[in-house]
Amino acid sequence: METSQNIIDLKDVSVSFDGKIALSSLSLLINKGERIALIGPSGAGKSTLLNVLSLSQVSGTGMLIIDGQPPSYYRNRKVRAKKIGVIRQQFDLVNALPVVHNVLAGKLADWSLVKSILSLVIPQEKEMAKKALTRVGLAHKILEQTGSLSGGEQQRVALARLLVQEPEIILADEPVASLDPARAEDVLDILTKLVLEEKQTLIASLHSVDYAKKYFTRVIGLREGALVFDLPVGELTDRHLSELYKLGETME
Amino acid sequence: MKQSLRFQQKNILTLLLVLVFLWSLRVIDWKEPLLHPGGGATFLQIIEAMLHPNLSPEILLLALDSAWVTLTYAVAGMTIAIVIAVIFGVLASGVIQNSQHPLSMLSKRFFRGLLGFLRAIHELVWALLFVSAFGLTPYSAILAIAIPYGGILGRIFADMLSDVKKEPIQSLQSTGASKWQLLFYGYFPLVRANMISYTMYRFECAVRSSAVMSFVGLGGLGYQIQLSLDDLNYEEVWTFVLFLMAIVIVIDGWSSGWRSRLSKGSSRFSMLSFLLSLSLVIGSWMYLYKVEHASFFTLFTDENGEYAKKFFLSLLGIGEETPTFFSAQSWIHTLQLTYDTLMMSIIAIGMATIVMLITVVPAARNVANGKLTMSRSFFSWVSFLLIRASYILSRAVPELIWAMMIIFIFQPGILPGAVALALHNFGILGKLCAEVIEDLDERPIRHLSSSGASHAQILLYGVLPSVLPKFLSFILYRWEVIMRTTIVVGFVGAGGLGQQFKLSMSYFHYSDITLIILCYLLLVWLADFLSELSRKAAK
Amino acid sequence: MKKLVSFLAFVLLLGLLSGCAEDKEEAVEQEETTKQTLKIGAIPDQDVSVLSRSMGEVADYLSAETGLEVEYVPSVDYAALVTAFERGEIQLAWFGGLTGVQARNRVPDAEAIAQRPRDEEFHSVFIAQKELGLKSLSDIKGKSFTFGSESSTSGHLMPRYYLMEEGINAEQDFNGNPSYSGSHDKTYKLVESGAFQTGALNEAVWEAAVAEGKVDTSKVDVFYTTPAYYDYHWTINTLEGYDSGVKQKITDALLSMDSEQQTILDLFQTDKFIETKNENYEAIEKVAKQIGIIK
Known part of the structure; x- marks a missing residue:
């Protein structure tokens, strides 16, 4: 099939909440291995788009095909977990658990209930967790309480979880919004490096245009739920950006 | 304007409550003397005895022994209460029901109502009912503590579960975790600290409840207090009361220590506390089994079933010409x-x-x-x-x-x-x-x-x-x-x-x-x- | 099935998570070796220490006479003893008139077998603080008053009956509502200590208290004694699962007590036990029905 290159195919998707439009007939084609940055002012619909793609936003109209299959195919959580992984701001982790369990949570789709409960007592497949943590540079924190880690470290633990989960597509919703610049670069560095190594597709929403330019291959500008531009990162100009962020003008 | 109305609302409510209180005092016949003719003297005797409790070795030993029984029943009761609370609390919180299913709301309501019923009736009332149904076994006391405490704990547990932060749960969902896995990797760890601190607080209350179980004929400090009161031996009464106070103070101190450390994350103290509670639980059940020869399963014999059935039928007035109700x-x-x-x-x-x-x-x-x-x-x-x-x-x-x-x-x-x-x-x-x-x-x-x-x-x-x-x-x-x-x-x-x-x-x-x-x-x-x-x- | 397994695993692991392993329950059940142990009980109408001494002696004596293992099971509450008797947890009980009737209503085949001579003509006494100078039962109006246990014949049922005969309504004619002290000993102690002005109790307990100097008769004394009625007696359960001769053996053992068992008889304030039968307590039952205690 010719769609084998298109891992995500979005056609005419509209979503509204209480009559307010969040996405208005948006269409997108995304190829395997792309690293896409979603930018735009607050309320532009970036999070809604990511929720549509992660199949957690189910109401709405239009068509979505992920890797040649309709959303209903991914109703099975195990199939979905192998295809799509999600990372958000730093509140993703269960602070009361040691790091190792938060990482191994990426394996839950594969584990039976008994094995997953047993793992809380005696960590199962600990080697895998260790390997993942080594790749994000946190191997020494494996037994620490997650809540005692800094914000940047917590995001790296979330990355290690994604490594264990091994999805084909990673959706990142403001992954560095709550971090200071140095930590943010650190996390994005690791994220994009891992995506490259694992040949994954990455779609991330960002506040910062600089990060988009530095780490991504394609930039999509959203405003009021509609597409403003969709360009390879090289073609992005200041004019595009001022168009995207200009104040006081509505786009009916 | 709206604010001043709200301000008034508060004052009106306070005034109303004060009036209700004053009105309630009417019920008492103030013209009659409130005290017994000899009540004042008895009061003085009781107060005087407080100043010199009976501290003879045999009374102290007896108090120690009874305190242990009281503690045992409280611990055993809390153990079952926690099991009830976790199972029904989870069901009442709705976290494992499929929220799209039409029955999920109904089942949530049902389990909430059930927990409400469990906690509505006081433990001593349960105890009296159980003694009539099961006889004088320690389990009548233990179950009597377990049921209302299970209801209270379960209710709080359900509230905690439904109030957890949503982000970690959503994130776990995206890794493909099932509802049950969410429970163990998300919900339980997230509420653990709060749950432990609330359970410890309730444990202190359970000790007091356990002490009054004596009233239905089940040993412990309350029984000794009752016996001493029967002999009007107030010095002994105060000795046992002091022991009860001591247990309550120790548990209070322990639980506030544990609580303050829980909020700071894990520590040696938490670990020790955990081990201590574990050994208390094991010790209590061992004691019940070995010393009191009370096996939980002997409760469920056919014979007991017959008596329990008979008792509950007579509660329903079956076999009576005109039931009271x-x-x-x-x-x-x-x-x-x-x-x-x-x-x-x-x-x-x-x-x-x-x-x-x-x-x-x-x-x-x-x-x-x-x-x-x-x-x-x-x-x-x-x-x-x-x-x-x-x-x-x-x-x-x-x-x-x-x-x-x-x-x-x-x-x-x-x-x-x-x-x-x-x-x-x-x-x-x-x-x-x-x-x-x-x-x-x-x-x-x-x-x-x-x-x-x-x-x-x-x-x-x-x-x-x-x-x-x-x-x-x-x-x-x-x-x-x-x-x-x-x-x-x-x-x-x-x-x-x-x-x-x-x-x-x-x-x-x-x-x-x-x-x-x-x-x-x-x-x-x-x-x-x-x-x-x-x-x-x-x- | 899968759900069940998950559920069991869940319950099993709860302990580990919350620190509450409930592992003692599964322990192997011990074989009941108590089949031929005879359990005896008594209504807790007096000081617990006295009661456990006398009943312990009775247990030893019956054990020697019948060859069975006999154990005394204390109980804190009259009703609790009746319930235990009904459940077959007590085979032989020392009941009061009312509790005996209650017990035999619940176990119709149970039999009253023995009583003290004085129980054929038992009395309650009404006591009062001496300084009040009460002369007759009607003087009790307007005083504070306590019964014994609400299930007691001589501490509640019969005193209430004779008050009624005298035209005194216990709920209205006292100073405040009447109290239920719980036991005969407590009744005289409360009156002596001044907590209550008057009270009613078992004549035998009163006499023993006076004889042993446990009560100060210069402070509190009897001002009225009721007419006679049947009271305390031994009632034997149906004894299912016991040899057929056991009931007779126990009855004989009780009836044949004599000066050799003087310590026991002293504790019961008697010189022997004599026969009795269920019909003797019909009058008690009638009074209990009239007062509304038995429906």
Whole structure:
């Protein structure tokens, strides 16, 4: 099939909440291995788009095909977990658990209930967790309480979880919004490096245009739920950006 | 405008509550003497005995032994309560039901209602019912503790589960975790710290409940207190009461230590506490099995089933010509008692509130050390210590045991019941409210104090306005608890529904019991509803 | 099935998570070896220490006479003893008139077998603080008053009956409601200590208290003694699962006590036990029905 290159195919998707439009007939084609940055002012619909793609936003109209299959195919959580992984701001982790369990949570789709409960007592497949943590540079924190880690470290633990989960597509919703610049670069560095190594597709929403330019291959500008531009990162100009962020003008 | 209306709303509510209290006092016949002719002298004897409790070795040994039994029953009861709480709490929180399923809301409601029912009935009432159904085994006491505590814990647990932060749960969902896996990797770890600290608080209460289980014939400190009271040997009574206080204080200290460390993450203390609670649990069950020869499964024999069935059928009035609950006259009589009981609870909370309000200011640590009032004196430390000690004494002694002593002093009726309930509750209210003052913003009060305001003025202008809403909510909450307990103080002759309950149990009039429990549940639900309503109005 | 397994695993692991392993329950059940142990009980109408001494002696004596293992099971509450008797947990009980009637109503085949001579003509006494100078039962109006246990014949049922005969309503004519002290000993102690002005109790307990100097008769004394009625007696359960001769053996053992068992008889304040039968207590039952204790 010719769609084998298109891992995500979005056609005419509209979503509204209480009559307010969040996405208005948006269409997108995304190829395997792309690293896409979603930018735009607050309320532009970036999070809604990511929720549509992660199949957690189910109401709405239009068509979505992920890797040649309709959303209903991914109703099975195990199939979905192998295809799509999600990372958000730093509140993703269960602070009361040691790091190792938060990482191994990426394996839950594969584990039976008994094995997953047993793992809380005696960590199962600990080697895998260790390997993942080594790749994000946190191997020494494996037994620490997650809540005692800094914000940047917590995001790296979330990355290690994604490594264990091994999805084909990673959706990142403001992954560095709550971090200071140095930590943010650190996390994005690791994220994009891992995506490259694992040949994954990455779609991330960002506040910062600089990060988009530095780490991504394609930039999509959203405003009021509609597409403003969709360009390879090289073609992005200041004019595009001022168009995207200009104040006081509505786009009916 | 709206704000001033809200401000008025609060004042109107306060005024209303005060009026209700004054009105409730009408029930007591003030023209008759309130004390027995010899009540005053008996009171002095009891107080005098407090100053020199019986500390002879054999009594101490006996107290130690009984304290262990009391502790064992409390621990065993809490173990089962936790199992009930976790299972029903999870079901009542709705976290494992499929939210799209049409029945999920219904099942959530059902389990919430079930937990509400479990906690509505006081543990001693359960104990009396279980002794009639299962006989005098330790499990009658243990189950009697387990059921209401399971209901309370389960309710709180369900609330905690449905209030967890949503982000980690969503994130786990995206890794493909099932509902059950979410429970173990998300919900349980997220609520663990809060759950432990609440359970520890309840454990302290369970020790007191366990002590009064003696009333239905099951050993422990309460039994010794009862025996000593039967002999009017007040010196011994105080020895056992002191032991009870000691257990409560130790658990209180332990749980607040554990709580403060839980919030800071894991530590050696938490680990030790965990191991200690584990060994307490194992030790208690071993003791029950080995020493008391009480195996849990002997409860479920055919024979026991027969007796339990017979008992529950007679509760339903089956085999009786006219079950009590079909007789209008019995309804009128029981509703009269219900009304008395309601009045008893209002008088009780009113008295507890008055004593609390008088004592609470000097009982706050920041008043005692002068931080709040800018005036430090030796006297304020003395009064702080004395009042705090009285709070501990007040809440360590269960209502029932207060009632057993009080009926020697007051004329039978609802007043001794109300006094006993007030005696137990002013300490709890005092502690809770003193903590509110300790958390107060100190600056405005220091200002008042430096401008020369007296203690009373500080109370009126500085403290009361800012703490009143919280006080009100504590008072209303304690009123709900008192409502549940009114029936218990009645058992020892302090009037109301409880006294009738005890008489009907003694006469084996089981369909009377059903009617009384119906009226009792009515009261409990009424209290919950009214207090919820007033709390909303006070917000 | 899968759900069940998950559920079981869940319950099993709860312990580990919350720190509450409930592992003692599964322990192997011990074989009941108590089949031929005879359990005896008594209504707790007096000081517990006295009661456990006398009943312990009775247990030893019956054990020697019948060859069975006999154990005394204490109980805190009259009703609890009746319930235990009904459940077959007690085979032989020392009941009062009312509790005996209650017990035999619940176990129709149970039999009253023995009593003390004085129980054929038992009395209650009404006591009062001496300084009040009460002369007759009607003087009690307007005083504070306590019964014994609400299930007691001599501490509640019969005193209430004779008050009624005298035209005194216990709920209205006292100073405040009457109290239920719980036991005979407690009744005189409460009156002596001043907590109550008057009270009613078992004549035998009163006499023993006076004889042993446990009560100060210069402070409190009897001002009225009721007419006679049947009271305390031994009632034997159906004894299912016991040899057929056991019931007779126990009856004989009780009836044949004599000066050799003087210590026991002293504790019961008697010189022998004599026969009795269920019909003797019909009058008690009638009074109990009239007062509304038995429906």
